[in-house]
Amino acid sequence: xSATGIRLYAPAPGWSLDADVVVVGSGVAGLTAAxxxxxxxxxxxxxxxxxxxxxxxxxxxxxxxxxxxxxxTPEQHLDDTLVAGVGxxxxxxxxxxxxxxxxxxxxxxxxxxxxxxxxxGDLELTREGGHHRRRIVxxxxxxxxxxxxxxxxxxxxxxxIPTVENALVLDLLTDDEGRAAxxxxxxxxxxxxxxxxxxxxxxxxxxxGGMGQVFSxxxxxxVSTGDGVALALRAGxxxxxxxxxxxxxxxxxxxxxxxxxxxxxxxxxxxxxxHLVDADGVRFMVGQHELAELAPRDIVAKGIxxxxxxxxxxxxxxxxxxxGADMWATRFPTILAACRAHGIDPVTEPVPVAPAAHYxxxxxxxxxxxxxxxxxxxxxxxxxxxxxxxxxxxxxxSLLEGLVYAERIADDIAALHAAGALPARVPAATAxxxxxxxxxxxxEARFTIQRVMTDGAGVLRSADSLAEAAExxxxxHADAAGALAEHGKTAExxxxxxxxxxxxCVARVLVAAALRREETRxxxxxxxxADRDDEAWGRHIVIRLNPDRTLAIRTTDNAxxxxxxxx
Numbered sequence: 001x002s003a004t005g006i007r008l009y010a011p012a013p014g015w016s017l018d019a020d021v022v023v024v025g026s027g028v029a030g031l032t033a034a035x036x037x038x039x040x041x042x043x044x045x046x047x048x049x050x051x052x053x054x055x056x057x058x059x060x061x062x063x064x065x066x067x068x069x070x071x072x073t074p075e076q077h078l079d080d081t082l083v084a085g086v087g088x089x090x091x092x093x094x095x096x097x098x099x100x101x102x103x104x105x106x107x108x109x110x111x112x113x114x115x116x117x118x119x120x121g122d123l124e125l126t127r128e129g130g131h132h133r134r135r136i137v138x139x140x141x142x143x144x145x146x147x148x149x150x151x152x153x154x155x156x157x158x159x160x161i162p163t164v165e166n167a168l169v170l171d172l173l174t175d176d177e178g179r180a181a182x183x184x185x186x187x188x189x190x191x192x193x194x195x196x197x198x199x200x201x202x203x204x205x206x207x208x209g210g211m212g213q214v215f216s217x218x219x220x221x222x223v224s225t226g227d228g229v230a231l232a233l234r235a236g237x238x239x240x241x242x243x244x245x246x247x248x249x250x251x252x253x254x255x256x257x258x259x260x261x262x263x264x265x266x267x268x269x270x271x272x273x274x275h276l277v278d279a280d281g282v283r284f285m286v287g288q289h290e291l292a293e294l295a296p297r298d299i300v301a302k303g304i305x306x307x308x309x310x311x312x313x314x315x316x317x318x319x320x321x322x323x324g325a326d327m328w329a330t331r332f333p334t335i336l337a338a339c340r341a342h343g344i345d346p347v348t349e350p351v352p353v354a355p356a357a358h359y360x361x362x363x364x365x366x367x368x369x370x371x372x373x374x375x376x377x378x379x380x381x382x383x384x385x386x387x388x389x390x391x392x393x394x395x396x397x398s399l400l401e402g403l404v405y406a407e408r409i410a411d412d413i414a415a416l417h418a419a420g421a422l423p424a425r426v427p428a429a430t431a432x433x434x435x436x437x438x439x440x441x442x443x444e445a446r447f448t449i450q451r452v453m454t455d456g457a458g459v460l461r462s463a464d465s466l467a468e469a470a471e472x473x474x475x476x477h478a479d480a481a482g483a484l485a486e487h488g489k490t491a492e493x494x495x496x497x498x499x500x501x502x503x504x505c506v507a508r509v510l511v512a513a514a515l516r517r518e519e520t521r522x523x524x525x526x527x528x529x530a531d532r533d534d535e536a537w538g539r540h541i542v543i544r545l546n547p548d549r550t551l552a553i554r555t556t557d558n559a560x561x562x563x564x565x566x567x
Contacts, residue, residue, distance in 0.1 A: 003178060003236040003374075004547045007171045008501065009436040010493050013184055013198040017162070019045040020422070021413055022183055022201040024169045024228065027057035028145075029381030029402035030207030031152035035111070036410035037205075038161050042417060045199050046156065046163040047185055049208070049223045053149045057399065058221075060145030061266035061334060062128055063115075063138035064108075064403075065396035066101040069125045072133045074098040081397060084130040084296040085390020086522040087538055088241070088559050093387035096368055097397065097404050104403040105137060113151035115139045128267040128395035130296040136396045141331045142266050148399065164193065168495055169208065169227055172235040172377060173198060179423060180204040180376030183231075188495060202422045203376055203413045206232065206364060207406065210382040211506050213499075215357035216454040219248055219264040225499040226506035228383035232364040233505060233545040237372045240385045240542045240561070241362030242506070243513035246393055246523045247459050248358035249300040250276075252351065253315035254342060259450070262356050263338040265318055267395050270294055272331065274320035277350060278307055281319070298392040298523040301355040305459050308354070317350035355459050359398060361389035361523065362513075365542060367564045370409035373544075376423075378413070380405040387540075387561050391522025436490040438549075439480035441504055443496035448476060449503050457511050462528045466515045473508050477549075505545075512551050513541045 019042075023034045026048035037044045046052075067077045077098040082089050109115065115137045116124040125134040139147035156163065166188040173182040182200040187193050208228030212220025229239055250270070252263040270276070270293045275283050284307045289295035295303075304316050320328070325347045328336045332346075339346050364372050364379040366386050372379050380386075381402040388401050416422045456469030484490045491497040519533040520526050540556040556562060 004545050006234045011196045013196050015193045015197040017199045019043045019201040021203045022199040023205040025207030026052045028399050029406045032406035033205050033410050040414035047167050052153045057145045058149045061142040062268045062396045063136040063144045064399045066105045072135050081394045084392050084394035088390035090387025090561050097388050100404045101400045111155050127271045129294045130394045142334045206379040206383050207381045208383045210360045212357045214453050214503050214507050216259045216450040217262050218357040227502050230502035230505040235374050237374045238365045238542050238544045240365040240540050242510045243517050243524045244361040244391050246359040247301045247355040250353040251356035253354040256314050274318050277317050277319050315352045315354040318353045319350040361393050369412040370405050371564050373564045378409045439484040440491040440497040441480050441500040442491045446500040470511045509543050
C-alpha cells in the first residue's frame with residue numbers, strides 16, 4: 001500500500017529517539033503492548049498525548065467481559081458478541097477474543113490489577129446489555145478503567161520503559177521501501193523533549209483510542225480526536241466500518257447545548273436493575289426486546305431516541321431509586337458523585353439521560369496479529385478495526401479487545417525480531433513538510449465540524465442529512481485550501497490546528513461510509529433505509545485516502561476481512 005504523500009505541516013524534528021518498537025497511546029492496549037514488548041527484550045518507547053493515565057481507559061466504568069464465571073464458556077461469550085455485532089463480526093477475530101480473553105484477564109490481575117471480589121474471595125461478576133450471563137469483572141464498583149490504568153502505569157514505570165508524555169503524534173515515518181520507520185510527534189512543553197521530534201523504530205503500534213470528539217457531545221475525553229485514524233489514512237492504510245459509531249444510551253443529560261465530554265452513566269447501573277422510564281414513569285423498553293433495558297446498546301439508544309421523538313423531549317430518565325443510598329455509594333460511587341456534582345441525586349430522583357457518541361467500532365483495518373495494510377504499522381484498541389465488534393460493540397468487550405490484541409501484536413513483533421525480519425533501526429526516509437503543501441484548519445473550525453457531525457451523522461441519519469454534512473465538511477476544507485492557494489497562508493502549526501485537521505479527515509471518511517451503507521444495522525441507523533439488508537450489505541466498507549485527498553471506497557465480499565496483505 002503506497003503512502004499518500006499527505007503530511008501535516010510542521011517544523012522539522014529537532015530531536016530523536018531510537019527504539020525497536022514505538023507504542024503510541026497509554027490506555028489498556030498501548031501499555032499492554034509496551035509491557036509485553038519490553039518483556040520480550042525489545043527496546044520500547046511509549047508516546048502518549050497527555051499523562052500516562054489520561055486516556056480513555058481511565059474513564060471506563062463498567063468492566064471487562066470474559067468467560068470467568070462458573071458455567072460460562074467462551075462459546076457463550078462468542079454467541080453474545082456475534083448477536084450484538086448484527087452479522088458483521090469476523091468470527092475468527094471474535095473466537096480469538098473470547099478464547100484468549102480469560103487468560104489475558106488473569107495476566108492483568110498478575111500485573112497488579114485488583115478487581116472486586118465476593119465475601120468468599122471469588123471475582124464478583126456483573127451483567128451488562130447483550131450478555132446472557134454475569135461475566136463482567138469490575139473494580140471500585142464503577143471505576144474499573146481507573147484501576148486497570150493504575151496497575152498498568154505502575155508496571156510500566158517499574159519496568160523503566162521510556163515514555164514521552166504530553167506528545168501529539170503527527171505522522172508516520174517510512175523508509176525507502178514504504179515500511180513504517182517511526183513517527184514524528186510534538187511535545188507540548190511538559191515532556192522529556194520540547195517541540196517537534198521523532199522516534200525511529202521499525203515497528204509502530206497505534207493505540208491512540210477513539211474519535212468521539214468529532215461530535216458535539218461525547219463520553220470521550222478531550223484527547224480523543226481521531227489522531228491515529230487520520231495518521232493511518234495519510235500513511236496509506238485502509239480503514240473500515242467508520243460508520244458504526246456507538247452512541248451510549250445513558251449519558252448524563254446536561255442540556256441541549258452541552259458540548260465536549262459528558263459524564264457517563266454506566267450500563268452496569270441497568271445491569272443491577274435500574275429502569276429506563278419516560279417523564280410519566282413508563283418503562284418504554286419493555287416489549288421492545290427480550291432483555292428490555294439490557295438489550296444491546298444500539299437497540300437501547302434507538303428506543304430512547306424514538307421515545308424522545310414521540311414525546312418531543314430532549315432526554316429520558318434512568319430510575320435507580322430502589323437501589324437505596326448504600327448501594328449507590330458502594331457499587332456506583334463515581335456515578336453518584338458525578339450526578340450530585342451536577343445537582344442530581346440518584347438516590348432520590350431519576351437521572352436524566354440521552355445518547356451521546358461513545359465508541360468507534362470501526363478504525364484502522366488489521367489482521368489477527370494487529371498488522372495494518374502498511375508494513376510495520378500495527379493498531380490495537382479503539383483505533384483499530386479487528387472485526388471483533390461488527391456493527392455494534394458488545395458491552396465491556398473493548399478493554400478485553402485491547403488486552404488480547406495488544407498481546408498478539410507484541411508477540412508478532414518479538415517473533416519477527418527474533419527471526420531477524422525487522423529492518424535495522426535507521427533514520428526514516430520521509431519527514432514532515434516545512435512548508436504547507438496542504439492546509440491546516442483554524443482551531444475554531446473544530447466546533448463547526450462537531451456541529452455538522454451531530455446534526456447530520458448522529459444517532460439518526462438519512463441520505464439528505466449525510467449529503468448536507470458532506471457538503472458542509474467539504475466547504476470547511478475548501479475555505480482553508482482557498483486561502484492557501486490564493487495567499488500562501490494556512491493556520492499556524494500547533495496542537496489545536498493539527499487536532500482540528502485530523503477531525504476533519506476522520507469526519508469526511510465517516511460520512512462517506514455512512515452514505516454508502518444504505519441500510520439500518522447495529523449502531524448505523526438510516527431513517528431512509530430502515531431495514532437490514534444482508535444480501536447487499538452483509539459486508540464491510542473499506543476506505544483509503546488518495547494522494548489528491550479523494551477517497552477510494554470498496555466493499556468486501558462478505559463479513560470476513562480479507563488479508564491485510566491483499567492490495
